[in-house]
Amino acid sequence: MSNHLFDAICSELRPESIFIETLSGETHTYEDMLKTSARLAGALIRLGVKPGDRIAAQVEKSPEALMLYLACVRAGAVYLPLNTAYTLAELAYFIGDAEPRLVVCTPESKTALLPVASVKGAVVETLDENGGGSLMTLAGSEKDHFDNVARGADDLAAILYTSGTTGRSKGAMLTHDNLLSNAATLRDYWRFTGDDKLIHALPIFHTHGLFVASNVILLAGASMVFLPKFDADQILSLMPRATVMMGVPTFYVRLVQSKDLTPERTSNMRLFISGSAPLLAETHRQFEAMTGHRILERYGMTETNMNTSNPYDGERVAGTVGFPLPGVSLRVTEPGSDRPVADGETGMIEVKGPNVFKGYWQMPEKTAAEFRADGYFITGDLGMIDENGYVHIVGRDKDLVISGGYNIYPKEVESEIDQLPGVFESAVIGVPHPDFGEGLTAVIVRDGSSALEEKDVLNALQDRIARYKQPKRVLFVSELPRNTMGKVQKNVLRKTYAGLYQA
Ligand code: MCA
Numbered sequence: 001m002s003n004h005l006f007d008a009i010c011s012e013l014r015p016e017s018i019f020i021e022t023l024s025g026e027t028h029t030y031e032d033m034l035k036t037s038a039r040l041a042g043a044l045i046r047l048g049v050k051p052g053d054r055i056a057a058q059v060e061k062s063p064e065a066l067m068l069y070l071a072c073v074r075a076g077a078v079y080l081p082l083n084t085a086y087t088l089a090e091l092a093y094f095i096g097d098a099e100p101r102l103v104v105c106t107p108e109s110k111t112a113l114l115p116v117a118s119v120k121g122a123v124v125e126t127l128d129e130n131g132g133g134s135l136m137t138l139a140g141s142e143k144d145h146f147d148n149v150a151r152g153a154d155d156l157a158a159i160l161y162t163s164g165t166t167g168r169s170k171g172a173m174l175t176h177d178n179l180l181s182n183a184a185t186l187r188d189y190w191r192f193t194g195d196d197k198l199i200h201a202l203p204i205f206h207t208h209g210l211f212v213a214s215n216v217i218l219l220a221g222a223s224m225v226f227l228p229k230f231d232a233d234q235i236l237s238l239m240p241r242a243t244v245m246m247g248v249p250t251f252y253v254r255l256v257q258s259k260d261l262t263p264e265r266t267s268n269m270r271l272f273i274s275g276s277a278p279l280l281a282e283t284h285r286q287f288e289a290m291t292g293h294r295i296l297e298r299y300g301m302t303e304t305n306m307n308t309s310n311p312y313d314g315e316r317v318a319g320t321v322g323f324p325l326p327g328v329s330l331r332v333t334e335p336g337s338d339r340p341v342a343d344g345e346t347g348m349i350e351v352k353g354p355n356v357f358k359g360y361w362q363m364p365e366k367t368a369a370e371f372r373a374d375g376y377f378i379t380g381d382l383g384m385i386d387e388n389g390y391v392h393i394v395g396r397d398k399d400l401v402i403s404g405g406y407n408i409y410p411k412e413v414e415s416e417i418d419q420l421p422g423v424f425e426s427a428v429i430g431v432p433h434p435d436f437g438e439g440l441t442a443v444i445v446r447d448g449s450s451a452l453e454e455k456d457v458l459n460a461l462q463d464r465i466a467r468y469k470q471p472k473r474v475l476f477v478s479e480l481p482r483n484t485m486g487k488v489q490k491n492v493l494r495k496t497y498a499g500l501y502q503a
C-alpha cells in the first residue's frame with residue numbers, strides 16, 4: 001500500500017549500503033533498517049497502535065531510536081520526539097496534550113513516567129541506548145517484513161512541540177509531504193548522493209537532527225556516523241572519511257578553537273552546513289581561514305522545515321541565510337500587515353510552500369493567528385532581502401532566546417521564577433555568549449526583605465525545567481526598567497548586561 005514518505009525513502013534504496021555507523025564500529029545497512037523498522041512497526045500494531053495515534057519517545061540517541069521514527073511512519077502513526085533534557089513536569093504537559101497511545105522511554109525513567117502516562121491511558125515501553133529494552137524485545141518476535149499502512153501526502157507524520165510566547169507549548173503538526181518535499185529539495189540543493197557520509201552529532205529529537213539530517217540521508221541513500229553528542233575531537237577524527245557535517249553555530253565556534261582543524265584534516269569533506277541559530281560572520285571567516293571551506297548557512301523553523309539556504313555553487317555570504325529554497329515563497333512585510341516592505345527594508349519574514357506545517361495540535365485559534373488569509377505563515381523573525389536576493393535575519397519579533405541551537409521562551413522561565421518565594425518579579429533575557437550564542441540570564445526583583453540568592457533560584461529550578469532552560473546567571477536589581485506603558489524594556493536589560501559573558 002502507498003505510504004507517501006516511506007515509499008519515497010525506499011525508491012533510492014540499495015539494501016547492501018551502509019545507512020548508520022556508530023562510534024563503536026557497529027554498522028546498520030539499509031536492509032537492516034528495513035527489517036528493524038518492520039519489526040518495530042509490527043510491535044506497534046500489536047500494542048494497539050492505530051493510524052493517526054501519537055507515539056511519544058524520550059529516548060537516547062541510537063540507530064534503533066531512529067528506526068522507531070521510521071516504524072511510526074510505516075505504521076501510520078504520528079511520531080512525537082521529546083528532548084531528553086525535559087523534566088517529568090514538562091513531560092506531563094506533552095503527554096497530557098498529545099494523548100499518545102504509546103510512550104517510549106529509557107528503562108531508568110519508566111517508573112517515574114508510568115503514573116504520568118497512565119493518566120491518559122498510554123502504554124509505556126522502553127528503549128535503551130544500546131538498542132535493547134522492552135520494545136525491542138517485543139519487536140524481536142515480529143516478522144522482518146511489514147505491509148506499510150497507507151498514508152497520503154496530507155496525513156500527519158510527526159508532531160514537534162515548540163514553546164510558545166505565552167508559555168504554553170504548541171505541537172506543530174507535520175505531514176508526510178512537509179517532511180518529504182523539504183528533504184527532497186535539500187538533497188538536490190545540497191547535492192547529496194549515495195556516496196555521501198554525514199557526521200551526525202546533533203540530537204534526533206528536533207527538526208535539525210531528525211528531519212534535515214536523517215531524511216536527507218535516507219532520500220539520498222547515503223550514510224551517516226552517529227555520535228551520541230558533540231565532541232570536537234571525535235568529529236575531527238572522522239573528517240578524513242566523511243563528506244558532510246551539519247551543525248548548530250556552537251559546533252563551529254568550538255571547532256575553530258582546535259589547532260587540528262586544518263585544510264588537510266578537512267580535505268575529504270565537501271560541505272559544512274550551519275543552522276538553527278545565527279552563525280557569526282566572524283566564525284564563518286575564521287572557519288574559512290583555517291580550512292578553506294565556506295560554511296553554508298541555512299534558515300528554518302520547526303513549523304516550516306527549511307526555508308532558505310545559501311547556494312551550493314554560488315557565493316555563500318557570511319551573515320546571510322541565502323535564498324528561498326525552490327518551491328518556498330518568502331516575503332518581508334510591514335509588521336502587523338501583509339504589505340511587503342520596500343526593497344532592502346526590514347520587516348516580518350513570512351513563508352508559504354509545501355514545507356509549511358498543517359497547524360498546531362488542537363489549537364485552531366493559535367494556528368489561525370499565525371497565518372495570513374493568503375496562506376503565508378508569520379515566522380516571528382525579522383528580516384531583509386538585499387539587492388542580490390540574499391535573505392538576512394536581523395532580529396526577532398518574538399521574545400525568544402536561542403542558546404546552543406535550543407529555543408527557550410523567556411515567558412516559561414519567568415513563570416517558574418515568579419512562583420518562587422522571595423521573588424517579586426523577573427525578566428529573562430538572552431545576551432551574547434561566546435559558546436552558546438546567547439546566554440540565558442534572569443534578572444530578578446526580590447520581594448520585600450527577602451535574602452534570596454542566585455544559588456537558591458538555580459537550585460529551585462533544577463527539577464522544574466530542562467537544564468538548558470536554566471539561566472546561566474541570575475542577577476538581582478531593585479526594579480526593572482519599564483516604558484511609559486509599563487512594559488519591561490528587555491532591550492535596555494540586554495544592553496546593560498551585554499558584556500556579562502565576555503571574557
Ligand atoms: C547543554 N547545556 C546547555 C546547552 N546544551 N545550556 C544552554 N544551551 C544549550 N544548548 C548545558 C549542559 O546541560 C551543561 O550543564 C552545560 O550547559 C555545558 O554543557 P556542555 O557539555 O558544554 O554541552 P554539550 O553537551 O556539549 O551541548 C552543547 C551543544 C548542544 C552541543 C551546543 O546543546 C547541542 O547539541 N545543541 C543542538 C541543539 C539542536 O539540535 N537544535 C536544533 C533545533 P551542566 O554542566 O550544569 O550539566 S531545530 C531548529 O532549531 C530549527 C528547525 C532549525 O533551523 O534547525
Ligand code: AMP
Binds near residue numbers: 162277278303393
Ligand atoms: P525552532 O522553531 O525551535 O526550530 O527555531 C526556529 C528559529 O530558529 C527561527 O524562527 C529562527 O529564529 C532561528 N533560526 C534558525 N536558523 C537560523 C539561522 N540560520 N539564522 C538565524 N536564526 C535562525
